[in-house]
Amino acid sequence: MKTLRVSDFSLASTLESGQVFRYHLGSGGFYCVVAGNSIIKLQQEGNIIRYACSNPKFGVAIFLGLSHDYGSIMKSISKDEKISAAIKAHYGLRILGQPVWECTASFICSSFSNIPRIKRCLESVAATFGSKLEFDGLPFFSFPQPQQISSLSKLQKCGLGYRAKYLFEAAKIFSGNSSGYSLQQLRKLSYEGAKKRLMELPGVGSKVADCILLFSCGFYEAFPVDVWVMRAMVGQYGNEIKKFAAAKKPNEKIIADFARSHFGKYAGYAQQFIYHDARTSR
Numbered sequence: 001m002k003t004l005r006v007s008d009f010s011l012a013s014t015l016e017s018g019q020v021f022r023y024h025l026g027s028g029g030f031y032c033v034v035a036g037n038s039i040i041k042l043q044q045e046g047n048i049i050r051y052a053c054s055n056p057k058f059g060v061a062i063f064l065g066l067s068h069d070y071g072s073i074m075k076s077i078s079k080d081e082k083i084s085a086a087i088k089a090h091y092g093l094r095i096l097g098q099p100v101w102e103c104t105a106s107f108i109c110s111s112f113s114n115i116p117r118i119k120r121c122l123e124s125v126a127a128t129f130g131s132k133l134e135f136d137g138l139p140f141f142s143f144p145q146p147q148q149i150s151s152l153s154k155l156q157k158c159g160l161g162y163r164a165k166y167l168f169e170a171a172k173i174f175s176g177n178s179s180g181y182s183l184q185q186l187r188k189l190s191y192e193g194a195k196k197r198l199m200e201l202p203g204v205g206s207k208v209a210d211c212i213l214l215f216s217c218g219f220y221e222a223f224p225v226d227v228w229v230m231r232a233m234v235g236q237y238g239n240e241i242k243k244f245a246a247a248k249k250p251n252e253k254i255i256a257d258f259a260r261s262h263f264g265k266y267a268g269y270a271q272q273f274i275y276h277d278a279r280t281s282r
Contacts, residue, residue: 166203
């Protein structure tokens, strides 16, 4: 196995913080992650990551966000003792760099769902439309490219419910105009422009678009707001949000706008700490 020397990094917090769904924790503390048609086996021991990857061209360090200037990012978002406590509890959590199509499909499937169900649905989609892979003696399925999702009726049997139609239509759009939704094209746009572009896709609302922008496109100002984040932000920053919104009732947009104003250009990193801390400290 290969090794990476890391600092300020937690493999567990990074993988288990709701950014990615196709991972499994096996014996010996090894995680297996399936990203596209690549399988990565990883284990952290202190400041060493031991890993093996089925695809020698896959950028493991880039995927794990190891190039981020972590110290500077943490300093920039540590605006108060509330976020500082969440950072301390989950220090080393990084924002992943995922393939745009797979991230888009994953978060279309995530709408009004929970992580165990999302994981089951995505595994079913992969088994139905992906290609069979084998790594380290274990069977896996690649996540299908958009053109491989060729049957709505088969997709509807994957447990997605109403999301099946959205995913099928999004796959057709990506198949016909994939360059328009490539990382290169989206990164040419402003945050607002890229979000508007993504929200043209079926099943992609504000929160899903922000997840895609944050977890696959490097727009670290994106601040996805779901029920966990809404509850945590109102509970911890309620008075500040009221002042920011001139006493209007907080909604998704107000909270996201407040967060960008309060935490700055890396507000998305703050969001991940808030989200992960809310879920793990239930």
